[in-house]
Structures are given as C-alpha cells and as structure tokens.
Amino acid sequence: MNQTFTVTGMTCGHCEKAVTRAIRQLDPQAEVKIDLPSGKVEVQSQQPRDALTRAIAEEGYGVAA
Template identity: 75%
Template sequence: MNQSFTVTGMSCGHCEKAVTQAIRQIDPQAEVRIDRSHNLVQVQSQQPREALSRAITEEGYAVAA
C-alpha cells in the first residue's frame, strides 16, 4: 500500500536517512522515497499508517495530519 506523509523538519541528507531508517525499523521491506523540497515522504508498506507516522515522529520530525 502506498502512503504519503507531509513531514516537516527535514533539512539535509542525514534527516532523510534518519526518517528512512525509522520506517525500516517498522518494516524492513518498505520502499521509501523522500522529496525534501516538498516535505513529502512516500512509503510503500503494508504497515498501518499510524505505526509509520509514529516512527517518524519518534525520530523527531513533525507529521501533518
């Protein structure tokens, strides 16, 4: 299932890597695409949206509702 998140606070490649790793801790098979200039994180995963969102926020980034 393809899910999109608006994530603020990502300012560099390290931020992208941190978000990707947080998502992959929940789902190691997840495909993650990040467009930092648009604050967009797209995830191909079967995990619930809430679990993925929580992983991102626990990493220190804000996820828009």
Template identity: 75%
Template structure:
C-alpha cells in the same frame, strides 16, 4: 499500499536517512522515497499509517495529519 506523509523538519541528507531508517525499523521491506523540497515522504508498506507516522515522529520530525 502506497502512503504519503507531509513531514516537516527535514533539512539535509542526514534527516532523510533518519526518516528512512525509522520507517525500515518497523517495516524492513518498505520502499521509501523522500522529496525534501516538498516535505514529502512516500512509503510503500503494509504497515498501518499510524505505525509509520509514529516511527517518523519518534525520530523528532513533525508529521501532518
């Protein structure tokens, strides 16, 4: 299932890696694509949207509803 998240606070490659790592901790099979210029995180995962959003937020980034 493809899910898009609007994530603010990502300013560098380290931020992208942190978000990707957080998502992969809840779903190691997830495919993650990040467009930092648009604050967009695309995730291909079977995990619930809330679970993925919580993982991103726990890394310190703001996920828009």
C-alpha cells in the same frame, strides 16, 4: 499499500536517512521515497499509517495529518 506523509523538520541528507531508517526499522521491506524540498515522504508498506507516523515522529520530525 502506498502512503504519503508530509513531514516537517527535514532539512538535509541526514534527516532523510533518519526518516528512512525509522520506517525500515518498522518494516524492513518498505520502499521509501523522500522529496526533501517539499517534505513529502512516500512509503510502500503494509504497516498501518499510525505506526509509520509514530516511527517518523519518534525521530523528532513533525507529521501533518
């Protein structure tokens, strides 16, 4: 299932890696594409949206509804 999130607070490659790592800890098979300038995070995963949102938020980033 393809899901797109708008994530705030990502400013660099380290942020991108942190978000990717958080998602892959929840779902190691997840495909993650991040567009840093727009803050869009596209995730191909079977995990529920709220679980992915929580994983991103736990890294310290905001996730728009």
